Amino acid sequence: MNAMGKTILAPLLLLAALAATADRPAAGSTPREEVDAMLARLLRAPESRSRVFITRSDPFGGPGERTAGRLWFLPGRGLRFHSEERGGEDIVVDHDKGAFLIYRPTEGVLYRAEWERAPARMRQLVLTPEKLLDADYVAARERRLLGGAWRQGYRLRRASAGDSLPDVSVWLAADPRTGLPRWVSAGGDEDSLEVEFRSITILPKADPHDLALSLPRNVPTRPLDPRDLLPGGESR
Amino acid sequence: MYAAPHGATRGVGGISVRRGSEGRGGARTRWGADAESVAVVGYVGPARVLDASLQGDSLFLVIRRYGTGVAGTLSGEEGIDGRLLRFAATPWDFSAPWVRRALERAAVRESGDGWELMGPLGAYRFTLELSPRGEPRSLSIRREREGSERIGMRYGPERNYTAGRIPSWIEWSFSGSVVTLKVEDHAPADPAKIRYGTRVENGWTILRLDEPGGRSLVRWLLGLSEGGTER
Numbered sequence: 001m002n003a004m005g006k007t008i009l010a011p012l013l014l015l016a017a018l019a020a021t022a023d024r025p026a027a028g029s030t031p032r033e034e035v036d037a038m039l040a041r042l043l044r045a046p047e048s049r050s051r052v053f054i055t056r057s058d059p060f061g062g063p064g065e066r067t068a069g070r071l072w073f074l075p076g077r078g079l080r081f082h083s084e085e086r087g088g089e090d091i092v093v094d095h096d097k098g099a100f101l102i103y104r105p106t107e108g109v110l111y112r113a114e115w116e117r118a119p120a121r122m123r124q125l126v127l128t129p130e131k132l133l134d135a136d137y138v139a140a141r142e143r144r145l146l147g148g149a150w151r152q153g154y155r156l157r158r159a160s161a162g163d164s165l166p167d168v169s170v171w172l173a174a175d176p177r178t179g180l181p182r183w184v185s186a187g188g189d190e191d192s193l194e195v196e197f198r199s200i201t202i203l204p205k206a207d208p209h210d211l212a213l214s215l216p217r218n219v220p221t222r223p224l225d226p227r228d229l230l231p232g233g234e235s236r
Numbered sequence: 237m238y239a240a241p242h243g244a245t246r247g248v249g250g251i252s253v254r255r256g257s258e259g260r261g262g263a264r265t266r267w268g269a270d271a272e273s274v275a276v277v278g279y280v281g282p283a284r285v286l287d288a289s290l291q292g293d294s295l296f297l298v299i300r301r302y303g304t305g306v307a308g309t310l311s312g313e314e315g316i317d318g319r320l321l322r323f324a325a326t327p328w329d330f331s332a333p334w335v336r337r338a339l340e341r342a343a344v345r346e347s348g349d350g351w352e353l354m355g356p357l358g359a360y361r362f363t364l365e366l367s368p369r370g371e372p373r374s375l376s377i378r379r380e381r382e383g384s385e386r387i388g389m390r391y392g393p394e395r396n397y398t399a400g401r402i403p404s405w406i407e408w409s410f411s412g413s414v415v416t417l418k419v420e421d422h423a424p425a426d427p428a429k430i431r432y433g434t435r436v437e438n439g440w441t442i443l444r445l446d447e448p449g450g451r452s453l454v455r456w457l458l459g460l461s462e463g464g465t466e467r
Contacts, residue, residue: 056279056284058246058248058266059266059268059277059429059431060246060266060268060275060425060429061246061268061425061426062246062248062266062421062425065248065264087262089280106262119301189435190431190434191284
């Protein structure tokens with residue numbers, strides 16, 4: 001179980017799997033068009049920053065678990081997730097630097113791999129989000145009780161949440177103040193994931209420094225290549 | 237108490253792994269256990285990275301991160317069968333009939349301020365150290381007719397959980413690896429919520445346990461050397 005942190009980037013992968021193609025109308029009257037418009041703002045931005053709160057259910061019926069972190073997404077360049085949990089990971093995929101990095105403070109080690117070693121879906125999300133945007137979904141308006149209030153959102157069918165939740169039922173809702181995605185929940189037949197994107201900031205210009213890790217001095221670097229130990233298999 | 241029959245349980249804990257000079261790692265884990273079966277899910281952050289289950293001798297295991305897994309029947313040819321692996325996975329649970337029988341037939345002697353039980357456990361031999369109150373302190377399981385330790389377990393102090401008192405931590409030592417589980421929750425479970433096996437997604441590679449690649453994957457995950465499991 002060497003520190004091959006499967007990314008905490010499920011929220012972005014989730015969004016990517018749900019999102020509409022970039023050339024779709026930015027606004028419209030159908031639920032599908034409204035969802036497209038909501039997501040396109042995020043995916044077309046030079047950079048977005050956000051705090052995220054991720055709640056994962058217990059597949060065996062126990063209480064769920066919540067994780068807080070920060071997310072930087074630079075379409076065309078890379079993304080980074082910084083867990084705010086004690087000992088949480090810092091994960092970066094940076095196409096321009098050709099790097100896939102995971103820093104785990106509990107181990108005091110920076111794991112480094114080539115860009116090509118990053119999960120395929122993550123690479124697609126960064127480089128060509130429109131290719132990840134599966135247009136084959138149907139949106140329907142649906143209100144749900146979330147955080148003590150009823151929220152107007154959209155239930156999406158036939159969406160895939162990436163490697164974490166197959167065959168999921170997905171619901172998402174915008175922040176009424178900004179119109180940007182705020183709540184996403186995805187439930188499979190076994191467990192569920194709820195993500196709240198809080199305080200999304202859209203930047204007019206990307207700042208690649210946001211992909212830089214702040215590491216203590218003399219942190220050793222090790223390769224992140226567990227797949228070399230396995231008989232084949234591209235990461236997804 | 238550890239050997240008392242009970243219903244299905246679930247648990248949550250933090251796992252840390254040390255592998256000799258290869259460094260350490262960690263993950264969160266949740267599990268559900270019912271009779272001779274157990275299912276385990278591993279997480280890094282909120283991401284589900286590993287599913288494993290054991291139903292009798294039937295093993296299923298997948299690393300979601302890499303879409304690679306293994307499935308098959310433990311034949312015991314390498315000295316590991318399903319019920320031993322099941323017991324070793326939750327070694328605070330002595331309720332399985334074959335384990336209870338082994339305890340009842342074990343030789344008992346005083347050891348320090350506690351007790352030591354020794355005897356056969358299927359095709360293996362075990363040594364269990366107990367405190368004066370009967371709490372497990374350590375357990376070693378090795379193959380019959382072999383002197384080297386196959387797997388060793390140490391138990392932390394007991395803690396009271398919803399499903400009863402069990403050790404607050406367990407440490408497994410085998411083949412140069414040390415795995416420590418800190419138990420955070422141990423509660424009764426609905427057996428219907430414990431799923432064994434996972435829907436295999438398109439693109440996943442599930443190797444057969446009886447082919448070399450499958451065995452390599454299991455060995456790699458368990459931190460076992462290619463040459464064998466002994467120290």
